[in-house]
Amino acid sequence: MPFNIPIFLTWLRIAMIPMVIGLFYLPESWMTLPVRDAWAASAFILAALTDWFDGWLARRWNQTSAFGAFLDPVADKLMVSAALLALLNLDRVDVMIALIIIGREITISALREWMAQLGASASVAVHWLGKFKTASQMIAIPCLLYHEDLFGIPLARVGFVLIVVAAILTVWSMLYYLRRAWPVILEKTT
Secondary structure (H helix, E strand, O other), X not given: OOOOHHHHHHHHHHHHHHHHHHHHHOOOOOOOHHHHHHHHHHHHHHHHHHHHHHHHHHHHOOOOOHHHHHHHHXXXXXXXXXXXXXXXXXXXXXXXXXXXXXXXXXXXXXXXXXXXXXXXXXXXXXXXXXXXXXXXXXXXXXXXXXXOEEOOEEHHHHHHHHHHHHHHHHHXXXXXXXXXXXXXXXXXXX
């Protein structure tokens, strides 16, 4: 298993998940709810930035690896799923939205693994729909975690709109990937 700064940043993102979630279990006597929410949103933003930064560094320093390509999306999915479950517990996201987003992540991960076994990974390569969905999620989640107005911007409302957009893009991108994979599945499994 290779170890370099991009992989370290990916591991750091995974290690930050319990910290973000743990903040919601601290007693209110330790910090006020707005302070707790600000810390959780800030930690999530920092973790999301490491996602962009580790990929950029890996490409720039030519430190891409099969292990890094495996670990990076796992870290992303764990981070987003954990945050959605925390938001669900706080009643800041609808159960159907959380189910759609988490269910899609599981489905597409399994589909990509299956396509790799069939030698057809290119048929489910990352598409702009998936990237736009991820961007919507990564902005929506900290808005929902913070859940207060910031400089007059109602982040709870912004987060709600963006998480709905992310859910719509989630379904759209899942259908896109399934449609792309379907001919390969039919060809290779009959």
